[in-house]
Amino acid sequence: MPRSIPSGMKFWQQKVDALPAAEIVKMYEAGYAGVWDDPAEKEKLHSLIRSDGGVVKGHEAAHANGWADSGKGKLIATWTHVEKCFPGCWPGAAQERGDCVSHGQKNANMTTVACEIIAAKPDEATGKVEGIPEIPTAGITEGAFSSEWLYWWRGYNGDGWSCQASAQVSIKHGMMLKMSYPELGIDLTNYSGSLAGKYGSRSPPAEMDAVGKQHLIRTATELETFEEVRDFLANGYGEQSCGSEGYASSRDENGVSRRRGSWAHSMAYIGADDRAETHAKYGGPLVLIMNSWGKWNSGPRAVLNAPGLQIPEGSFWTPWSDCKNRYVVAMSSAAGWPRKTLPDYLAPGL
Amino acid sequence: MKPWHWFAIAGAALAPLYLGIGVIAWKAMQPPPAPVVPGPVSNLKAIVTDAGDRAVLSGFYADFADVLKRDTATVTTTGAFRAWHIKAVDLLNQQTNRYGKYPALRQAVSDRIVAAIGLNDGAMDAATRAKLVDTLAGIAKELEG
Numbered sequence: 001m002p003r004s005i006p007s008g009m010k011f012w013q014q015k016v017d018a019l020p021a022a023e024i025v026k027m028y029e030a031g032y033a034g035v036w037d038d039p040a041e042k043e044k045l046h047s048l049i050r051s052d053g054g055v056v057k058g059h060e061a062a063h064a065n066g067w068a069d070s071g072k073g074k075l076i077a078t079w080t081h082v083e084k085c086f087p088g089c090w091p092g093a094a095q096e097r098g099d100c101v102s103h104g105q106k107n108a109n110m111t112t113v114a115c116e117i118i119a120a121k122p123d124e125a126t127g128k129v130e131g132i133p134e135i136p137t138a139g140i141t142e143g144a145f146s147s148e149w150l151y152w153w154r155g156y157n158g159d160g161w162s163c164q165a166s167a168q169v170s171i172k173h174g175m176m177l178k179m180s181y182p183e184l185g186i187d188l189t190n191y192s193g194s195l196a197g198k199y200g201s202r203s204p205p206a207e208m209d210a211v212g213k214q215h216l217i218r219t220a221t222e223l224e225t226f227e228e229v230r231d232f233l234a235n236g237y238g239e240q241s242c243g244s245e246g247y248a249s250s251r252d253e254n255g256v257s258r259r260r261g262s263w264a265h266s267m268a269y270i271g272a273d274d275r276a277e278t279h280a281k282y283g284g285p286l287v288l289i290m291n292s293w294g295k296w297n298s299g300p301r302a303v304l305n306a307p308g309l310q311i312p313e314g315s316f317w318t319p320w321s322d323c324k325n326r327y328v329v330a331m332s333s334a335a336g337w338p339r340k341t342l343p344d345y346l347a348p349g350l
Numbered sequence: 351m352k353p354w355h356w357f358a359i360a361g362a363a364l365a366p367l368y369l370g371i372g373v374i375a376w377k378a379m380q381p382p383p384a385p386v387v388p389g390p391v392s393n394l395k396a397i398v399t400d401a402g403d404r405a406v407l408s409g410f411y412a413d414f415a416d417v418l419k420r421d422t423a424t425v426t427t428t429g430a431f432r433a434w435h436i437k438a439v440d441l442l443n444q445q446t447n448r449y450g451k452y453p454a455l456r457q458a459v460s461d462r463i464v465a466a467i468g469l470n471d472g473a474m475d476a477a478t479r480a481k482l483v484d485t486l487a488g489i490a491k492e493l494e495g
Contacts, residue, residue: 084426084473118473131472132427308422340471342432345463347439349449350407350456 005033005160006244009264012098012159018193021094021294028246033264034100035242037327038162045164045220045329048171054219058228058330061221069227071234072274075303078111078233079270079288079312085114085132091314092143094294096193098159100266102151103143103292104240105166107268109175109217110145111238112331119236124333125218131339139178139189146188147292149176149212152199163242163266167220167329174212175334184208216335223328226285226320230272232330239269243326247289247318251299256286257316267291269328270315277305286317394492397454404493407455410442412490419483429471431482459489 005011009031019027028034046056055061062068082089089110095103113130122129135144153169154161180187184207188195203209223229223239232239246261271288278286281304291297291314301310303317311317398404414435418425425431443449466485467478474482 081473083423084475087423087426087430118475120472131470132429340429342429342469342471344469345432345435345460346456347436347459348456349436349439349443350452350459 041164090312093191101161104266108238115236130336133337408493415486
């Protein structure tokens with residue numbers, strides 16, 4: 001497949017399945033590419049979006065649906081919906097190989113699912129109101145949704161991938177959870193580099209695909225401006241991003257990290273801040289980025305002028321000016337999980 | 351009487367008219383009677399007759415309401431609240447003669463909560479949390495008398 005990695009970067013090389021998080025960070029800082037731009041996959045994504053009746057460009061979707069500028073001037077705390085539905089899911093397991101695209105994609109998909117659960121409106125295709133899927137606590141701590149499932153469809157055994165391809169996989173092969181699937185002979189509860197590398201040139205079996213396909217992301221849309229990023233997050237759509245920007249590992253008093261170095265890396269966008277006071281302090285709006293390196297960074301997790309609100313471990317705010325060149329794709333509505341009903345609120349001890 | 355109660359009674363009355371397998375088959379098809387769901391009990395103080403127990407349980411539900419009101423990160427779904435409620439009551443009453451002593455209160459508390467927030471296992475949004483806090487605080491106040 002034709003791949004275009006930024007000048008000065010190298011294709012990912014790793015002799016073992018699992019590297020410690022600190023080594024993974026060094027790999028990115030040394031110029032190994034976890035992502036690349038793939039024009040052929042981009043065309044395929046556009047074709048897939050159009051074939052499903054979707055819209056390739058985000059601004060068209062936002063205007064067509066009447067919510068362009070709905071996030072203007074606001075703090076868009078989309079990540080809090082994910083934390084409500086899957087408390088403890090972030091930062092999730094740190095990647096052990098060059099599979100960042102699958103982690104970023106997983107986080108974007110999970111954000112869309114969580115927002116739909118919170119919205120509690122009937123799914124547009126099934127008519128059913130969706131609920132929180134049952135995931136064991138250990139699986140939630142590992143990230144709640146499976147990044148491995150997505151990575152298994154990359155089509156080769158090496159590492160590194162493209163956002164354009166991972167978006168297609170989400171639409172064609174759906175999502176799986178970090179839990180055991182005994183009927184499939186697979187346990188996705190705990191992430192590992194070797195599990196992530198179980199399939200690649202060889203695709204997962206059809207019976208697994210049948211399960212994943214029960215929970216498809218319905219379409220995707222490419223975003224180019226901050227306004228689109230902001231508005232799609234405001235309306236509950238998780239976002240995947242790929243680019244070559246690196247960021248400082250320390251956050252300032254408001255959770256902000258500035259550009260430092262270069263990483264050919266994928267990360268999800270999980271919040272946006274377009275408030276006037278943010279523009280005044282940072283010269284423009286901020287985007288909240290969720291990394292996949294565990295607790296790799298440090299510093300306050302506060303949010304400017306929002307006492308009590310915190311960003312997740314492993315995430316950081318950055319000015320739009322520091323991430324504006326990244327490729328961003330928003331993931332639309334998902335075929336989620338049925339809403340569960342509790343039996344009662346009986347406490348046997350009374 | 352609800353319409354399908356009538357159906358069950360009428361059906362049972364007709365059963366003797368069918369013989370052998372027909373009777374067995376017809377009975378097998380007869381739906382079970384609907385559970386009678388009582389409305390929320392209005393006098394919790396009358397259920398918990400021991401003044402000492404009332405003081406403990408009142409204090410417990412007042413504290414639980416306060417904790418829930420201030421919480422932002424632990425009890426994030428109604429399912430989580432249900433689990434925490436069960437565990438907290440167990441911890442409160444274990445190794446005491448209060449444990450399991452008031453089944454009517456158990457049901458009444460459950461009914462109050464269901465009436466306030468329903469049985470959906472979903473995210474604890476601000477409105478749901480507020481209703482739950484009010485319900486628990488109301489239970490505490492009633493027990494306090």
